[in-house]
Amino acid sequence: xxxxxxxxxxxxxxxxxxxxxxxxxxxxxxxxxxxxxxxxxxxxxxxxxxxxxxxxxxxxxxxxxxxxxxxxxxxxxxxxxxxxxxxxxxxxxxxxxxxxxxxxxxxxxxxxxxxxxxxxxxxxxxxxxxxxxxxxxxxxxxxxxxxxxxxxxxxxxxxxxxxxxxxxxxxxxxxxxxxxxxxxxxxxxxxxxxxxxxxxxxxxxxxxxxxxxxxxxxxxxxxxxxxxxxxxxxxxxxxx
Amino acid sequence: xxxxxxxxxxxxxxxxxxxxxxxxxxxxxxxxxxxxxxxxxxxxxxxxxxxxxxxxxxxxxxxxxxxxxxxxxxxxxxxxxxxxxxxxxxxxxxxxxxxxxxxxxxxxxxxxxxxxxxxxxxxxxxxxxxxxxxxxxxxxxxxxxxxxxxxxxxxxxxxxxxxxxxxxxxxxxxxxxxxxxxxxxxxxxxxxxxxxxxxxxxxxxxxxxxxxxxxxxxxxxxxxxxxxxxxxxxxxxxxx
Numbered sequence: 473x474x475x476x477x478x479x480x481x482x483x484x485x486x487x488x489x490x491x492x493x494x495x496x497x498x499x500x501x502x503x504x505x506x507x508x509x510x511x512x513x514x515x516x517x518x519x520x521x522x523x524x525x526x527x528x529x530x531x532x533x534x535x536x537x538x539x540x541x542x543x544x545x546x547x548x549x550x551x552x553x554x555x556x557x558x559x560x561x562x563x564x565x566x567x568x569x570x571x572x573x574x575x576x577x578x579x580x581x582x583x584x585x586x587x588x589x590x591x592x593x594x595x596x597x598x599x600x601x602x603x604x605x606x607x608x609x610x611x612x613x614x615x616x617x618x619x620x621x622x623x624x625x626x627x628x629x630x631x632x633x634x635x636x637x638x639x640x641x642x643x644x645x646x647x648x649x650x651x652x653x654x655x656x657x658x659x660x661x662x663x664x665x666x667x668x669x670x671x672x673x674x675x676x677x678x679x680x681x682x683x684x685x686x687x688x689x690x691x692x693x694x695x696x697x698x699x700x701x702x703x704x705x706x707x708x709x710x711x712x
Numbered sequence: 713x714x715x716x717x718x719x720x721x722x723x724x725x726x727x728x729x730x731x732x733x734x735x736x737x738x739x740x741x742x743x744x745x746x747x748x749x750x751x752x753x754x755x756x757x758x759x760x761x762x763x764x765x766x767x768x769x770x771x772x773x774x775x776x777x778x779x780x781x782x783x784x785x786x787x788x789x790x791x792x793x794x795x796x797x798x799x800x801x802x803x804x805x806x807x808x809x810x811x812x813x814x815x816x817x818x819x820x821x822x823x824x825x826x827x828x829x830x831x832x833x834x835x836x837x838x839x840x841x842x843x844x845x846x847x848x849x850x851x852x853x854x855x856x857x858x859x860x861x862x863x864x865x866x867x868x869x870x871x872x873x874x875x876x877x878x879x880x881x882x883x884x885x886x887x888x889x890x891x892x893x894x895x896x897x898x899x900x901x902x903x904x905x906x907x908x909x910x911x912x913x914x915x916x917x918x919x920x921x922x923x924x925x926x927x928x929x930x931x932x933x934x935x936x937x938x939x940x941x942x943x944x945x946x947x948x949x950x951x952x
Contacts, residue, residue: 522861523814534803541809548802562788563774569781574763576816621762 475500476530478520480507481689484649485539486527488641492543492557494682498550540572543638556635567631571622571639575646578617582610583646586661590653612661615668618643623667629674636678644675648687651694715740716770718760720747721929724889725779726767728881732783732797734922738790780812783878796875807871811862811879815886818857822850823886826901830893851901855908858883863907869914876918884915888927891934 477493477500479486493500505511505526513524521528521537528537531549536542547558559565585607622630629636630643647668650658662669676683684691717733717740719726733740745751745766753764761768761777768777771789776782787798799805825847862870869876870883887908890898902909916923 523857536806536810538810538813540813541806544809545802545806548806562785566776566781566785566788569784570776570778572813573778573780573816576813577821581817581821617763 473532476503477501478503478505478517478526478528478530480505480526481686482507482693483526484645485642487648487686488645489527489529489539489542489546490686491641491645491679491682492546492638494685495679496546496550496553498546540575540638540642543641547638554635556633557638559637564631568637568639571630571637572642575639575642578610579614579643579646582607582612582614583649586611587649587652590657608661612664615647615661615665618671619665619667623671629671636675640671640675641679644672645686647672648690651687651690713772716743717741718743718745718757718766718768718770720745720766721926722747722933723766724885725882727888727926728885729767729769729779729782729786730926731881731885731919731922732786732878734925735919736786736790736793738786780815780878780882783881787878794875796873797878804871808877808879811870811877812882815879815882818850819854819883819886822847822852822854823889826851827889827892830897848901852904855887855901855905858911859905859907863911869911876915880911880915881919884912885926887912888930891927891930 475493475498477486477489479490479502481487481490481504490502492498505517507526511517512521512526518524520530520535523537525537527539527542528535529542529545531545536545544558547553558568586604589604589607618630625632629640631637650661653661715733715738717726717729719730719742721727721730721744730742732738745757747766751757752761752766758764760770760775763777765777767779767782768775769782769785771785776785784798787793798808826844829844829847858870865872869880871877890901893901
């Protein structure tokens with residue numbers, strides 16, 4: 473009953489799951505779904521995830537989508553995952569749920585909208601959205617909350633905890649998506665923050681070599697993103 | 713150590729929590745935070761929830777925000793909550809997490825944007841957002857997913873389960889927010905669906921009298937929504 477992960481390394485929630493599995497020795501088959509080819513909308517994939525989004529997992533006869541739900545499921549289902557990733561204590565666990573819930577309508581919504589507007593939409597033939605400024609504001613506000621609220625203590629990680637939680641992978645992989653936008657935009661977004669980049673680097677170091685390996689795609693694409701590069705890289709890696 | 717709930721009955725996630733507590737005999741003090749007066753942005757409230765949003769709870773020295781995290785915390789912390797609300801089985805629990813995660817970026821994002829554009833923004837002096845059509849599309853797509861995916865079986869509720877889950881309260885209270893928009897808009901949104909309104913009604917019947925009691929505010933406001941009515945009703949109920 474080997475775990476199957478339907479994934480694309482361009483997707484930040486997919487990378488969070490891949491890193492988590494590799495880090496904990498969870499065996500899995502990675503099935504690449506090409507977003508450039510729209511494979512997430514095919515009838516075959518919709519049997520796996522009727523929402524037509526990535527990631528999704530199949531574990532025996534059990535199917536699950538939504539990356540936060542998947543991370544929690546993996547942390548609870550596989551042996552060898554240290555408690556600090558998803559503590560059994562109800563109050564600590566609730567704090568992780570709270571961060572993950574916040575993520576959806578804040579860091580993620582702002583970042584996805586901003587990156588799509590600044591990079592992916594023009595490449596894929598879409599128009600620049602007038603909402604780009606709204607997304608940038610939400611993204612910056614979210615980064616400020618991470619810097620000034622969750623990283624305010626001297627601990628390396630959120631919630632005053634020195635050991636990583638599943639929420640770090642979701643949030644840090646989201647921030648790494650900014651590597652896809654032109655450097656001048658990225659600098660403008662990130663320059664006000666000192667603790668956020670350090671926390672990204674700490675999380676990277678804690679989860680390497682899997683962190684770098686999972687981000688290979690987007691770091692290769694940095695600055696050379698085109699439709700051809702998206703389709704080409706998917707082919708070259710032979711993940712399909 | 714009586715539970716304190718910082719709430720406003722205009723807020724759909726607040727109503728979900730209030731209904732859950734009343735249904736399970738969880739004693740609480742309800743502290744109204746007037747959104748019309750912007751009380752969620754005051755320094756006093758930001759000590760409770762630094763995000764400046766509703767709801768939030770204080771349980772002894774423990775503070776928590778984000779309604780889904782709160783519902784899970786309550787289901788796990790208080791005795792007398794039947795297992796079906798948040799089953800201990802890892803796979804069933806993961807399905808609930810999946811629905812709640814999906815909710816953030818789909819039903820909630822579409823509904824909040826649409827209702828704000830159609831009702832609250834004009835009243836509060838804001839301009840109609842050109843994104844209203846995008847929000848309507850996301851809202852309709854989300855309702856279609858509930859109708860055709862989660863309610864497709866003959867079970868009264870999502871996931872083929874006849875007994876309610878915490879996710880029902882979040883989703884149904886969100887749909888109830890459509891009571892705030894003019895009837896013609898509401899009808900246009902809801903008319904394609906048969907199972908969704910029945911499911912809302914079933915959830916209402918299962919959780920009454922608390923469901924109706926919690927929705928009293930928005931049903932009173934229906935069709936007469938003005939800034940004065942918002943401030944007036946907050947005053948009259950003396951919840952502040």
